[in-house]
Amino acid sequence: ASLVGDQEIARAVLIVQREPINQGGAGFIKPNNLDNRLRLTRCSEPLSAEVTSRYMRGGRLTVDVECRGNQPWSIYVPVTVTSEIQVLTLLQALPRDAILTEGDVDVVTLRRRPTGLPTLSDPKQAIGMAAKRALSEGTELRPTMLKQPVVIKRGDQTVITAGSGGLLVRMSGKALEDGVLGEQIRVQNLTSKRTIQGEVQPDGSVSIGT
Numbered sequence: 521a522s523l524v525g526d527q528e529i530a531r532a533v534l535i536v537q538r539e540p541i542n543q544g545g546a547g548f549i550k551p552n553n554l555d556n557r558l559r560l561t562r563c564s565e566p567l568s569a570e571v572t573s574r575y576m577r578g579g580r581l582t583v584d585v586e587c588r589g590n591q592p593w594s595i596y597v598p599v600t601v602t603s604e605i606q607v608l609t610l611l612q613a614l615p616r617d618a619i620l621t622e623g624d625v626d627v628v629t630l631r632r633r634p635t636g637l638p639t640l641s642d643p644k645q646a647i648g649m650a651a652k653r654a655l656s657e658g659t660e661l662r663p664t665m666l667k668q669p670v671v672i673k674r675g676d677q678t679v680i681t682a683g684s685g686g687l688l689v690r691m692s693g694k695a696l697e698d699g700v701l702g703e704q705i706r707v708q709n710l711t712s713k714r715t716i717q718g719e720v721q722p723d724g725s726v727s728i729g730t
Contacts, residue, residue, distance in 0.1 A: 522561075522562045523559055523560060523561065523562060524560040524561070524562050524563065524567075524587075526554050526556075528562075528567065529551070529554060529560075529567070529585055529595070529597060530551045531567075532566075532567035532568070532569045532585045533549060533551045533569055533583050533585060533597055533599055534549060548601065548602045548603070548604075548631065549581075549583075549599050549600070549601055550599060550600045550601075550602070551583075551597050551598075551599050552597070552598040552599060552600060554597065558595070560587070560593055560595065561587075561591045561593065563587035563588075563589040563591075563593075564589030564590045564591075565587070565588055565589040567585055567586065567587055568585070568586045568588060569583050569584065569585050569586070570583065570584050570586070571583055571584075572584050572596065579600055579601045579602060579632075579633025579634050580598065580599070580600055580601070580633075581598075581599050581601055582596050582597065582598055582599070583596070583597045583599050584596055584597075585597050600633065601633065601634070602631050602632055602633055603631065603632070603633075603634055604629055604630070604631050605629070605630055605632070605639065605641070606627050606628070606629050606630075606641040607627075607628055607630055607639050607640065607641060607660050607661070608625045608626070608627060608628075608639075608640040608641065608642075608643065608645070608646055608660070608661040609625070609626050609628050609658055609659065609660050609661065610624060610625060610626075610655055610656070610657055610658060610659045610661065611623065611624055611625065611626050611657065612624060612657050613654070613655065613656050613657045614651045614654065614655045615651070615654050616651055616652070616653050616654050617650050617651060617669075617670070618650065618651050619648065619649070619650050619669050620646045620647055620648065620649055620650070620651070620666070621647060622643060622647055624646075624647075625643050625646050625647070625661065627641070627643065637662065638662060638663050638664075639660070639662060640661045640662065640663060645663075646661055646666060648669065649666040649667065649668065649669065650666065650667050650668065650669040650670070651665065651666065651667075652664075652665055652666060652667050653665070667700070668700035668701055668702075668703075669700065669701075670698050670699065670700055671699060671700060671701050671720050671721075671722070671724050672695045672698070672699045672705070672720055672724050672726070673695065673698050674695055674696060674697050674698050675694065675695065676694070676695045676724070677692065677693070677694055678692075678693050678694065678695055678707060678724060678725055678726055679691070679692065679693065679724075679725040679726070680692070680693040680707055680709060680716070680718060680725070680726050680727075680728060681721075681725055681726070681727045681728070682727070682728045682729065684729070691709055691710075691711060692709075692710045692711065693707040693708055693709055693710055693726060694707060694708045694710060695707055695726070696708055696715065699720040699726075700720065701720055701721075701722060702719060702720060703719070703720050704717055704718065704719055704720075705717065705718070705720060705726065707726045716728055
């Protein structure tokens with residue numbers, strides 16, 4: 521009886537490429553090298569293939585290729601799965617605390633194994649954020665590399681606002697600590713010298729509510 525070649529098994533493996541194996545992008549499957557000592561009889565029916573598990577480790581899966589013909593057999597084929605994903609990369613080096621602008625980032629399409637690490641794919645996710653550390657040109661941006669920018673710094677003069685229902689009171693104040701948007705920080709009322717806590721606003725003022 522004639523034997524099945526590696527190429528036939530590889531073609532069978534590609535059947536599962538049509539299935540939603542990989543999350544986060546289109547999946548591409550490449551069979552790993554098969555043991556050349558294998559001697560499998562050519563199947564009287566088309567080969568079938570099925571992924572044994574949807575759990576991937578480092579982009580690796582196992583596919584069960586099966587012959588259901590007159591002389592049935594099956595073989596487990598290790599495969600590597602890659603995906604096309606879009607990521608954000610830096611067009612230029614940035615120092616620590618630099619605010620990212622539209623001209624700093626580029627969207628790049630990559631094909632690689634899934635890493636399981638969160639990525640950024642939309643420039644809106646990065647523009648206006650600050651670099652947690654110095655970043656080199658070409659760096660693939662990840663959420664852990666960015667932070668909300670400091671809106672007000674310790675020692676800055678600011679406006680403290682308080683009130684509700686259309687009645688708003690403004691007072692001169694001084695920030696006693698750095699603050700990012702939406703953060704609660706301590707400020708000093710320059711008139712009463714009293715220390716109070718309020719929320720940092722987009723314009724750099726601090727609201728103490730009511």
